[in-house]
Amino acid sequence: MRSNFLVFGQPLIEQDEIDEFMDSVRKSWLGTGEKVARFEHDFAVYKKVDHAAAVNSCTAALHLSCLALGIKPGDEIITTAMTFCATVNAIIHAGAIPVLADIDAASLNIDSIEIEKKITAKTRAIIVVHFAGRPCNMDSIMEIAKKYKLYVIEDCAHAIESAYHDKPTGTIGDIGCFSFYSTKNITTGEGGMVISNNKNLISKIKTLALHGLSQDAWSRFSDSGYKHYYVVEAGFKYNMMDLQASFGIHQLERIEKYWSIRKKIWDTYTSRFKDLPVTLPSPDENNIKNAYHLYTLRIDKTKCGITRDEFLNKMQSLNIGCGVHYLAIPQHPYYKRTFNYNETDYPNAVKYGMETVSIPISPKLTEDDIQDVIIAVKKTLTKTDE
Ligand SMILES: Cc1ncc(COP(=O)(O)O)c(C=O)c1O
Numbered sequence: 001m002r003s004n005f006l007v008f009g010q011p012l013i014e015q016d017e018i019d020e021f022m023d024s025v026r027k028s029w030l031g032t033g034e035k036v037a038r039f040e041h042d043f044a045v046y047k048k049v050d051h052a053a054a055v056n057s058c059t060a061a062l063h064l065s066c067l068a069l070g071i072k073p074g075d076e077i078i079t080t081a082m083t084f085c086a087t088v089n090a091i092i093h094a095g096a097i098p099v100l101a102d103i104d105a106a107s108l109n110i111d112s113i114e115i116e117k118k119i120t121a122k123t124r125a126i127i128v129v130h131f132a133g134r135p136c137n138m139d140s141i142m143e144i145a146k147k148y149k150l151y152v153i154e155d156c157a158h159a160i161e162s163a164y165h166d167k168p169t170g171t172i173g174d175i176g177c178f179s180f181y182s183t184k185n186i187t188t189g190e191g192g193m194v195i196s197n198n199k200n201l202i203s204k205i206k207t208l209a210l211h212g213l214s215q216d217a218w219s220r221f222s223d224s225g226y227k228h229y230y231v232v233e234a235g236f237k238y239n240m241m242d243l244q245a246s247f248g249i250h251q252l253e254r255i256e257k258y259w260s261i262r263k264k265i266w267d268t269y270t271s272r273f274k275d276l277p278v279t280l281p282s283p284d285e286n287n288i289k290n291a292y293h294l295y296t297l298r299i300d301k302t303k304c305g306i307t308r309d310e311f312l313n314k315m316q317s318l319n320i321g322c323g324v325h326y327l328a329i330p331q332h333p334y335y336k337r338t339f340n341y342n343e344t345d346y347p348n349a350v351k352y353g354m355e356t357v358s359i360p361i362s363p364k365l366t367e368d369d370i371q372d373v374i375i376a377v378k379k380t381l382t383k384t385d386e
Contacts (some may be wrong), residue, residue, distance in 0.1 A: 037096045082349040128154055
């Protein structure tokens with residue numbers, strides 16, 4: 001058994017970001033500045049999109065996207081029953097009502113047939129989540145959006161590198177939101193980005209992200225002379241700092257290298273676990289790029305002989321940290337009592353939420369770490385050593 005605990009989702013931090021961070025520290029320009037502008041530019045180039053706005057989280061990105069699209073109190077937004085709470089909270093904080101649709105049992109993504117069933121006269125938008133990095137079925141979702149004149153926001157927190165039919169995720173709907181939280185495919189510690197080909201949307205988001213000040217207010221203290229700023233909206237404090245962008249700029253340079261490392265780990269797990277009594281992630285659909293953000297095992301007691309929670313405890317005792325992504329939204333007390341969600345209406349999401357466990361898949365893993373994970377999974381599921 002390994003002697004130290006393997007923390008789930010540890011990022012790989014390299015010397016370039018440490019040097020860039022220290023450069024900002026030495027220059028004493030810590031807040032929003034030129035490095036944020038550079039990160040926005042580089043990210044837009046990477047995603048092949050015209051405009052990008054950096055913010056301090058994907059939660060902020062989703063909230064501002066709803067506001068920039070003109071979502072009003074009482075509007076309904078349809079989203080998936082299997083996502084992190086942030087997707088739903090952003091809808092609520094925009095004053096709208098989150099209406100949940102169940103997932104497709106194989107892809108774990110929102111089921112477009114379920115979306116169509118949930119549309120009412122109050123529906124204004126759909127927030128799709130490209131779950132675990134696997135793109136949603138965007139052809140049918142965009143068709144529904146067109147038919148009912150709905151906006152589409154893509155929650156790409158798991159899906160920075162993903163593409164659907166050669167289109168980068170986040171550029172297919174009206175607006176795309178990304179996370180650079182510590183466990184994500186690239187990190188700025190905390191951080192997020194909004195992208196769109198619609199200049200007005202990104203311009204509104206930039207204003208709302210910094211108190212509602214007229215744009216470029218961040219440069220009011222620069223050496224080009226003091227500039228007055230004006231409050232043009234009641235905005236938020238959602239701006240990204242140069243300290244965070246110092247990480248983002250260099251993490252982004254390595255994004256495809258990290259993707260290849262995770263793909264190799266993914267393929268290794270798939271081949272080493274194929275004979276175990278456990279359900280592995282579905283194979284990739286044709287003509288998509290999966291960001292391979294989460295490697296999830298489904299622990300069904302009838303198949304595996306143990307419950308998911310027993311599996312988690314056993315892995316923990318073997319010094320392997322795992323994650324749960326996620327309990328389904330209708331399982332949480334706040335959403336249940338506020339929106340009267342009934343778990344039986346979302347059978348696929350609730351079943352998945354009870355069975356899923358994510359095992360480590362970070363570019364920081366050493367060969368020994370990967371072997372330790374494999375041995376622990378095998379030991380837990382077959383009660384034997386390899
Ligand atoms: C699907 C999804 N959406 C949104 C978020 C929120 O991201 P952030 O922590 O950057 O606000 C997360 C974070 O884990 C997520 O997994």
